[in-house]
Structures are given as C-alpha cells and as structure tokens.
Amino acid sequence: MNFGPVSRQDSLQLKGYRHACHVMIYAPSDEKLFGKIPIRYAVLMQLRFDGRLGFPGGFVDPADGSLEEGLNREVGEELGAGLALAESDHMCTHACSTPPQKLVTHFYTKKLSLAELQDIERGAVTAREHGKEVMGLVRVPLYTLRDGIGGLPAFLSNSFVGNARCQLVDALRSLQLVREPWLQLAIKHSHR
Numbered sequence: 001m002n003f004g005p006v007s008r009q010d011s012l013q014l015k016g017y018r019h020a021c022h023v024m025i026y027a028p029s030d031e032k033l034f035g036k037i038p039i040r041y042a043v044l045m046q047l048r049f050d051g052r053l054g055f056p057g058g059f060v061d062p063a064d065g066s067l068e069e070g071l072n073r074e075v076g077e078e079l080g081a082g083l084a085l086a087e088s089d090h091m092c093t094h095a096c097s098t099p100p101q102k103l104v105t106h107f108y109t110k111k112l113s114l115a116e117l118q119d120i121e122r123g124a125v126t127a128r129e130h131g132k133e134v135m136g137l138v139r140v141p142l143y144t145l146r147d148g149i150g151g152l153p154a155f156l157s158n159s160f161v162g163n164a165r166c167q168l169v170d171a172l173r174s175l176q177l178v179r180e181p182w183l184q185l186a187i188k189h190s191h192r
C-alpha cells in the first residue's frame with residue numbers, strides 16, 4: 001500500500017475515503033535494561049487480533065464529529081483510558097488509494113509521565129477490547145544491542161498494519177527519541 005502525505009484539512013475534503021486515527025503514547029524513562037542499557041523512552045504499540053503491530057485507535061467517521069472525538073472513543077474502547085487527545089496532538093496525515101480501500105490515516109502523539117503511561121498499561125488489561133481486537137500493549141525497544149540486530153532493528157522486522165511502521169519511524173525521528181545515525185542503522189538492519 002502506498003501512503004502519501006496530505007494535510008489534515010485537505011484530507012477531510014477527499015471523497016470516498018475512510019478515515020482512521022491512531023496515537024503513539026510515550027514517556028521519558030530513566031530505567032536501564034540489565035542495569036546498563038538506557039531505556040530512554042517507553043513507547044507504546046499494540047499487538048492486534050491479526051498478529052500485526054499497530055497503534056491504539058481505529059476507524060472514525062468525520063460526519064459523526066471531530067477526528068479527535070472519534071479517536072478518544074476508539075482509545076477508550078482499546079485502552080480503557082480517558083486521554084482527551086486534541087488537535088494539538090496531531091502529528092501527520094497520509095492518504096492511500098490502493099484497492100480495495102481508500103484510506104486516510106491520521107497520526108497523533110502524546111507525551112505522558114512514566115507513571116501515567118504505567119497506569120494506562122495496567123488499565124488496558126481490563127479494557128473492553130483486551131484479548132479480542134487487542135492482544136496486548138507492547139513497548140518499543142529504542143536501543144540496539146551489541147549484535148546489531150536485537151532491540152529496535154528486530155522490532156522493526158515485525159509485521160505492521162497499514163503505515164504504522166512509517167508512523168513509528170517518523171515519530172521517533174521528529175520527536176528525537178532515537179538519534180538519527182542509530183535510527184538509520186536500525187532500519188538498515190531490520191529484515192524488510
């Protein structure tokens with residue numbers, strides 16, 4: 001599927017497209033793996049019912065209200081959390097017209113404290129869709145292990161839904177959660 005960037009506003013004028021909104025929740029972390037490898041940030045994705053990785057969220061209908069109202073509803077169902085995401089949390093929008101589906105994906109990012117993120121992780125197991133559409137939340141490893149594969153390169157080798165992998169890489173880059181040379185190496189060493 002080929003996704004191209006489009007402005008949030010222009011995307012709402014497109015005819016015959018479905019809209020989906022998803023959010024990347026992240027938090028700074030002082031924790032260290034094995035007491036020495038800095039975790040730096042906890043970044044949340046989820047394992048979906050189809051075995052792919054994606055972000056919390058889902059289809060929204062702009063005719064039913066704002067994109068963010070739809071996103072907050074979807075996130076509530078999947079995480080059981082009232083995040084109150086707003087337009088200011090919007091990061092980017094992409095459109096794809098590859099059959100069978102004309103799809104616009106809107107992507108949001110939300111920075112929380114580690115304690116707030118941990119509350120979401122705990123609450124998610126009691127959310128309505130846990131064990132159904134959502135098999136569980138996962139944290140994205142941002143480091144690369146000494147073998148050059150373990151960590152972010154191996155994570156990026158997973159199967160992602162829609163343009164979720166691009167959304168992840170773009171967010172890690174633009175929020176500067178991973179330094180550019182390490183991000184480039186992780187992409188290069190992932191099996192894609």
Ligand SMILES: O=c1[nH]cnc2c1ncn2[C@H]1C[C@H](O)[C@@H](COP(=O)(O)OP(=O)(O)O)O1
Pocket residue numbers: 020022053054055056057058059060103105133161162163164167
């Ligand atoms: O994280 C994602 N990033 C980009 N696109 C995604 C992501 N997750 C799903 N999708 C695509 C796949 C579908 O075409 C739509 C809506 O999917 P989903 O989240 O499964 O929607 P519902 O829960 O069924 O409302 O977006």
